Amino acid sequence: MNRFYSAHLLIIPLLVVFWIAFLSFNAQRIDDVVDAYRNVQLQVVRKAAHSGEEVFAQGATAENISMATLEKRFMGQVIQPVQLLRECNLFVTRDRHVFHCTLPEFSPSLIGHRIRDMFDAQIEKGASDYDTLIAGVDAGTKGTTSFVWSKDRGTEHTAWASFRVLGQTWTIGASTPESAILAFSGIPNQIRRETTILAAISALFLLIMAVLARQQRLSVQHQKKLKSTVDARTSELTKANQRLRSSEEKYRLLVEHQNDVVVKINSHGRLEFVSPSYCDLIGKPESDMLGSRFIKMVHKEDRRKAYIATRNLDTPPHSFLVEARMHTREGVRWLSWTGKGVPSKDGAPYAEIVGIGRDITDMVLARERIANSLTEKEVLLQEVHHRVKNNLQIICSLLDMASRRLHSPLDQELFQDVHSKIEGMSLIHTQLYQSEHFDSIDIGEYTTALFEQLAKMFSRGNVELELDADKVYLPINRAIPCGLVLNEALTNVFKHAYATGLGGKVSILLKNSNGQVRLRIADDGPGLPEDWETRGAKSMGMKLMRNIVEFQLGGSLMVNTGPNSAFDINFPADQN
Incomplete structure (x- = not known):
């Protein structure tokens, strides 16, 4: 056994060393693929740069060729070789300023800006490690490096080449995401297959070693301990089964000995369980009820209502409440049904409904x-x-x-x-x-109707009403006193403010703020006479108004004399 344990302990370090070597080998394979692709990119951009240089050189000797035409021919010669590289993006600079770029999310507004500005604009999206590339472009050299354009694309490998013609330094660059390079090469898939195979072999080997070690360590004492655990678990399951039976018995007694009826309906609308009280209500034995359609016992006129109440049981809270008539042995009876639906896993609206009904006839x-x-x-x-x-x-x-x-x-x-x-x-x-409403009236509507009625009575059709009123409802025991006060005030207006027959405007304000009603009646007539304070205030009409406001409405009355006279009345909306 000791020799077995020594061999077992030796195998694990060997597996670790093997996996380290395997991972290092794969990393080197990836580096080799990337380096090879970089060299290919470098050859492509060098060829593109050479082609572009020939375009400008030929244009310089030709006559009547504009710079724009040369640049268009130049871009045609540049793009053609770069298109041979899949997933490759092209960027071209002239005197270190961006002339063309196909990198994703590149903003055309950056054309003509320095190449550093182009990368700086991408910093918020994850651009980094581009100093080497910018230094090479600024120096007008050629080379390869890597940078990050955005977090989504990850590391990009690039190659660039420069040439100088007609007093301008042009740089042609191509970049490809590392993920795309590796996808072209097929290396990741090959590594995944090899890793899966080796991991399976290692796991199987370790499992075999673990099983053998377990078998070696298993002893009589362990077997006894295992037997003791199994016996304890068996005893727990037996007790749990007894508690379950006891609980089922309690629920059975609860269902079978209550006045409310209990049913369980499956997703097809058929009864799977009926309580004895339901059978007694309907007047049929349980054997006849099980498997029958529940909806047939519902009164024809209430079936749609029952359907609407239960059609949304597949959404929370999975419950319903409905009152419906049922056909019972005593005739048609009203039942109030409440219950819940159990959501289904097979796509049906519900797995089953558990409902409790009570006779509410x-x-x-x-x-x-x-x-x-x-x-x-x-x-x-x-x-x-x-x-x-x-x-x-x-x-x-x-x-x-x-x-x-x-x-x-x-x-x-x-x-x-x-x-x-x-x-x-x-x-x-x-x-x-x-x-x-027979217990209250809208004072605003009443004011409008009363004004029209009094205007007709006094033949004052040329007097207009300007009403600014809230929705104020008063009970009849307060509406009548308020109406008398309004009547007296408007009568005074029609009799005195417009006695000469001239037209005008009566402004009435009616507001209710925190249970306090404010009523203001104002006119644009000549106003009350100068001796009104001593004569008018003692008139029967004013005494009536003041008594009603103070003693019946429990409020206050103020009169503004002079031009544009007004009655200000304040009182609580309710009698308390």
């Missing part, structure tokens, strides 16, 4: 009764507002009839004032029964 019927009762109440409330509005209109008609027998202007003005207030309250009930 009584709750649905109660909900329908409540909805019907609410509808009836809404219709009744709408009718009440409609009748109140009609009654107020009748009162207004009676007042109109009575006012015809009055001859005193003061009495007629009093009747008109009462008439406008009743019309304002009638307008609130009109909006209430025409609105979807």
Whole structure:
């Protein structure tokens, strides 16, 4: 055994030495291929440089040939030999400035710039190690070197050759990525094959050595230890199996002894499991239910709803909730179904659905009764507002009839004032029964309607309304006082600001900020009289306005006298 271990320990260093030699040999093969390709590139660019020099020399002796024509012929002679090299990129400089370049990502805007500027522009993309090339171009020599144009291309091997003609120094260069050179040569594939074979042989040899060593070290004591481990593992698996059976029994008892129904449906819509409570609900034995289509037990009118609820189970959270009618032994019953879908691995929408249903027939019927009762109440409330509005209109008609027998202007003005207030309250009930909301009205819309109504009553069609209003909704117990205040203020405007019949503009601001309503009514009339502070403030209308604002709305009223008079009213939106 000791001799075996000595031989085993000797083999490992030999394998290490072998692999080091193999890797060194491959590195040398790669270097040889790259050097050979560099020499080929050098020969190609030297030939291209010689051809280019002949073009310029022949052009110099010819007549009527422009420099541009010579340069075009020169590029034709240069590109032709370089095209023989696959994956090769060409760059040409004239007096150390870029004349032509086919390197990837080269910006044409760099034509005419120094060759160093061309490489410096690529630094952010990984350009490096190009000083030797630039030095050779600047010196007008020939040679080979390597550089990095971009991180994506890696190391590039290049060759360049220069010539001087007509007082200009031209340099022709060709560069090829090392990866492309190696791909042409086939060396990487050959190295990979050899490496794979040698690695497999080494691994097999080491495995054989490991197995032999394991067999040599295996003893009776190790075998006993192995037996003890196996026995312990077997005991753990036995206990785990017992716990699993106990857990299954608990879940079985839970499913079989609850009022809610439980089903499991496969991806084809067929029942794979039904709880006893489901069989009792449907009125069929388990044997008849298993394998049948679940959707057949769903009421025909609710099948589409059930399908829509379960069609997205292949996406998280893989759950659904739907209420549907089911055909049961007691007739059609409402069930609320909730459950989850188990995602499938074979491309189906789901592997199976586990659903739990609860009979909610009584709750649905109660909900329908409540909805019907609410509808009836809404219709009744709408009718009440409609009748109140009609009654107020009748009162207004009676007042109109009575006012015809009055001859005193003061009495007629009093009747008109009462008439406008009743019309304002009638307008609130009109909006209430025409609105979807029976508990509140939009004061902005009410203001517009009231203005139009009063303008018609006072024959002030030439007075315009400028309304800047938020959406302010007030309950009826605050809308009526607010409407009376608006009515009184606008009545005052029509009676006094535009008494002469001249037109004008009434500006109304209605804002709600943090539950505080601000209402401002301003006109562009001559303003309130100078003695209004002592006389007008004591009028019945002003007393009514101030009492309503302060005691019913819980707010404040301020009056601005003089030209462009205004009423400023502030009060909370709710009664609290």
